[in-house]
Amino acid sequence: xxxxxxxxxxxxxxxxxxxxxxxxxxxxxxxxxxxxxxxxxxxxxxxxxxxxxxxxxxxxxxxxxxxxxxxxxxxxxxxxxxxxxxxxxxxxxxxxxxxxxxxxxxxxxxxxxxxxxxxxxxxxxxxxxxxxxxxxxxxxxxxxxxxxxxxxxxxxxxxxxxxxxxxxxxxxxxxxxxxxxxxxxxxxxxxxxxxxxxxxxxxxxxxxxxxxxxxxxxxxxxxxxxxxxxxxxxxxxxxxxxxxxxxxxxxxxxxxxxxxxxxxxxxxxxxxxxxxxxxxxxxxxxxxxxxxxxxxxxxxxxxxxxxxxxxxxxxxxxxxxxxxxxxxxxxxxxxxxxxxxxxxxxxxxxxxxxxxxxxxxxxxxxxxxxxxxxxxxxxxxxxxxxxxxxxxxxxxxxxxxxxxxxxxxxxxxxxxxxxxxxxxxxxxxxxxxxxxxxxxx
Amino acid sequence: xxxxxxxxxxxxxxxxxxxxxxxxxxxxxxxxxxxxxxxxxxxxxxxxxxxxxxxxxxxxxxxxxxxxxxxxxxxxxxxxxxxxxxxxxxxxxxxxxxxxxxxxxxxxxxxxxxxxxxxxxxxxxxxxxxxxxxxxxxxxxxxxxxxxxxxxxxxxxxxxxxxxxxxxxxxxxxxxxxxxxxxxxxxxxxxxxxxxxxxxxxxxxxxxxxxxxxxxxxxxxxxxxxxxxxxxxxxxxxxxxxxxxxxxxxxxxxxxxxxxxxxxxxxxxxxxxxxxxxxxxxxxxxxxxxxxxxxxxxxxxxxxxxxxxxxxxxxxxxxxxxxxxxxxxxxxxxxxxxxxxxx
Numbered sequence: 075x076x077x078x079x080x081x082x083x084x085x086x087x088x089x090x091x092x093x094x095x096x097x098x099x100x101x102x103x104x105x106x107x108x109x110x111x112x113x114x115x116x117x118x119x120x121x122x123x124x125x126x127x128x129x130x131x132x133x134x135x136x137x138x139x140x141x142x143x144x145x146x147x148x149x150x151x152x153x154x155x156x157x158x159x160x161x162x163x164x165x166x167x168x169x170x171x172x173x174x175x176x177x178x179x180x181x182x183x184x185x186x187x188x189x190x191x192x193x194x195x196x197x198x199x200x201x202x203x204x205x206x207x208x209x210x211x212x213x214x215x216x217x218x219x220x221x222x223x224x225x226x227x228x229x230x231x232x233x234x235x236x237x238x239x240x241x242x243x244x245x246x247x248x249x250x251x252x253x254x255x256x257x258x259x260x261x262x263x264x265x266x267x268x269x270x271x272x273x274x275x276x277x278x279x280x281x282x283x284x285x286x287x288x289x290x291x292x293x294x295x296x297x298x299x300x301x302x303x304x305x306x307x308x309x310x311x312x313x314x315x316x317x318x319x320x321x322x323x324x325x326x327x328x329x330x331x332x333x334x335x336x337x338x339x340x341x342x343x344x345x346x347x348x349x350x351x352x353x354x355x356x357x358x359x360x361x362x363x364x365x366x367x368x369x370x371x372x373x374x375x376x377x378x379x380x381x382x383x384x385x386x387x388x389x390x391x392x393x394x395x396x397x398x399x400x401x402x403x404x405x406x407x408x409x410x411x412x413x414x415x416x417x418x419x420x421x422x423x424x425x426x427x428x429x430x431x432x433x434x435x436x437x438x439x440x441x442x443x444x445x446x447x448x449x450x451x452x453x454x455x456x457x458x459x460x461x462x463x464x465x466x467x468x469x470x471x472x473x474x475x476x477x478x479x480x481x482x483x484x485x486x487x488x489x490x491x492x493x494x495x496x497x498x499x500x501x502x503x504x505x506x507x508x509x510x511x512x513x514x515x
Numbered sequence: 516x517x518x519x520x521x522x523x524x525x526x527x528x529x530x531x532x533x534x535x536x537x538x539x540x541x542x543x544x545x546x547x548x549x550x551x552x553x554x555x556x557x558x559x560x561x562x563x564x565x566x567x568x569x570x571x572x573x574x575x576x577x578x579x580x581x582x583x584x585x586x587x588x589x590x591x592x593x594x595x596x597x598x599x600x601x602x603x604x605x606x607x608x609x610x611x612x613x614x615x616x617x618x619x620x621x622x623x624x625x626x627x628x629x630x631x632x633x634x635x636x637x638x639x640x641x642x643x644x645x646x647x648x649x650x651x652x653x654x655x656x657x658x659x660x661x662x663x664x665x666x667x668x669x670x671x672x673x674x675x676x677x678x679x680x681x682x683x684x685x686x687x688x689x690x691x692x693x694x695x696x697x698x699x700x701x702x703x704x705x706x707x708x709x710x711x712x713x714x715x716x717x718x719x720x721x722x723x724x725x726x727x728x729x730x731x732x733x734x735x736x737x738x739x740x741x742x743x744x745x746x747x748x749x750x751x752x753x754x755x756x757x758x759x760x761x762x763x764x765x766x767x768x769x770x771x772x773x774x775x776x777x778x779x780x781x782x783x784x785x786x787x788x789x790x791x792x793x794x795x796x797x798x799x800x801x802x803x804x805x806x807x808x809x810x811x812x813x814x815x816x817x818x819x820x821x822x823x824x825x826x827x828x829x830x831x832x833x834x835x836x837x838x839x840x841x842x843x844x845x846x847x848x849x850x851x852x853x854x855x856x857x858x
Contacts, residue, residue, distance in 0.1 A: 088534060243534070326842045327841075402526055407532060444637055445853075446543065447790075458838070460789075477837075478840040
């Protein structure tokens with residue numbers, strides 16, 4: 075907690091714990107026998123399986139087709155045989171999944187587009203390829219990228235923001251991706267810029283705790299006078315879309331509005347890199363970098379993981395547990411989701427596996443609020459979390475709404491910072507659900 | 516995969532965030548208690564060993580009062596949050612060495628029972644318990660209070676400072692319409708260090724208070740803008756009043772309870788403003804009112820009145836200065852007061 079003198083700071087400083095993995099180059103994860111591909115690895119309609127049990131599939135072969143405009147294709151990341159299509163536990167709960175038995179042949183499917191011609195692709199070709207590759211927001215949001223990159227007609231985009239903040243503690247997958255492949259990110263940016271003719275500037279926002287990545291990208295972008303690598307204060311949630319836009323351009327997205335409303339598009343760096351690889355090499359999104367870290371992990375690592383790999387395989391790659399794990403998270407400790415079963419697969423938006431000891435994951439004993447105002451201080455969207463929480467607990471849903479419950483981005487700073495260990499975000503989430511229910515949305 | 520099988524079924528699940536900061540409410544209270552050690556030592560050094568006795572009585576009374584109140588009303592016992600001890604220490608430190616024991620006890624009981632517990636307990640009270648108790652004591656018991664004495668050192672003054680020499684506090688020379696500093700008033704160094712200064716035992720050494728203030732800022736327990744704005748405001752208003760007579764401004768800044776209150780009283784979470792801009796208005800408000808009362812009143816106590824007035828205004832200030840939410844043009848058009856007794 076730091077105080078700014080007159081105003082508020084809108085962020086918190088959880089210990090970033092990145093030093094466990096931030097110097098470790100990405101290595102290949104082992105690929106297990108059984109791979110699990112949920113048909114819903116994204117926001118939007120689930121994809122529809124187009125294979126049947128017994129079918130042979132190739133690595134990079136489409137196995138489920140997008141189920142609507144806001145949806146994404148699902149590809150098999152290995153070659154082998156479909157042995158089941160059934161409900162399986164996933165990071166977001168149970169979901170229909172296609173189970174592929176790996177034959178370890180790695181027979182490759184045809185590329186999704188002719189390789190080597192990304193530089194001459196038209197706007198429509200790029201968007202079609204991104205859509206075809208099944209690319210979704212890889213920073214965790216998993217919103218279909220082709221949709222994100224096609225703002226509603228009539229909206230001009232003058233600023234492209236590449237999110238390299240990676241503000242979650244422990245996570246280092248974006249850090250390593252930017253450091254090890256800066257040229258592919260810049261190539262992805264140059265591809266993306268084709269989509270926005272009015273584009274004036276491109277910001278790459280990176281937290282200052284990644285000086286080597288900042289340096290690598292400054293070098294890689296040296297020839298472009300409209301690409302700006304911006305060093306951001308290391309402060310959670312620096313990487314939230316709304317805060318990035320505010321911090322880099324001074325603009326504020328309207329409540330319920332799109333970044334395009336303030337002429338911005340924000341995309342995660344790994345997503346943009348995947349767009350480049352899809353267009354240049356014809357690769358669908360079948361692998362990603364995942365950092366596996368946390369006190370109980372014997373040997374934390376950054377791994378290049380084939381999507382669909384169950385978590386326990388990655389934990390094994392990291393030497394297993396040296397300590398009793400209390401919580402295993404898909405993502406970081408601030409916004410990640412708990413899993414109860416280590417058989418859940420890595421999906422397109424899984425940036426990290428974070429393992430916490432029971433002590434680290436302890437939520438503390440709730441006490442009475444002492445009115446320290448810390449939650450107000452750390453809220454990135456300037457809410458008064460304690461008031462919303464209290465309004466909710468008193469059953470005053472209307473008041474919770476007036477206090478801005480719907481504007482909460484659920485970053486978790488309020489619950490994290492509260493010395494009285496009040497479940498502020500939980501209450502705000504419940505308030506939001508109650509407001510939505512009341513308004514029949 | 517043997518490793519993984521071991522944990523299956525034992526993993527905890529739950530909503531994010533999954534980590535909590537180490538800070539707790541009682542840790543915060545402990546920091547303020549630690550920050551009061553320098554003024555307590557200074558009080559002992561200047562006014563004698565009885566200063567320790569006073570604070571021991573006020574603290575024990577405050578903790579005991581909270582304990583028995585909660586016991587008798589079948590409420591959870593909360594003395595473990597250390598907030599009652601903190602209030603008790605403040606009560607003790609804001610009385611003069613001559614204060615009778617019954618007055619110390621009255622102050623702590625009044626602060627903890629009437630101001631804090633009957634208003635809903637921790638985080639719910641509108642008024643700063645120690646300040647309210649001090650102001651009530653002054654209103655009710657002035658005849659037993661007014662004999663300020665000069666400090667006579669650790670062993671120079673006996674029980675309740677009975678051997679000490681009666682004195683006036685600097686404020687009695689520079690308040691009530693004065694615009695400059697008469698010669699009798701101690702110099703800056705004496706005012707800052709607390710040498711030869713009458714007053715409440717905790718407030719005379721500004722050096723000791725400053726150490727406590729810096730500690731609390733360093734520990735990020737108090738928002739630095741509160742003491743800084745409050746003290747600076749008094750300095751500026753006194754400048755306007757005295758046509759910027761630097762000696763007059765400095766003497767006011769270093770006199771009375773201002774430093775003590777700016778560090779330990781207006782930074783109280785519960786009775787202060789909650790919103791960032793509200794805090795600014797609150798601190799400046801205390802400063803302006805303090806200067807105003809010092810100029811217009813012929814008796815001390817202006818800081819106490821100022822704090823209580825701003826305490827009463829704080830919920831209103833907060834409701835008018837709710838932060839503008841990201842993406843909105845206006846502040847939330849609502850008010851919500853979370854203080855007062857729990858329903």
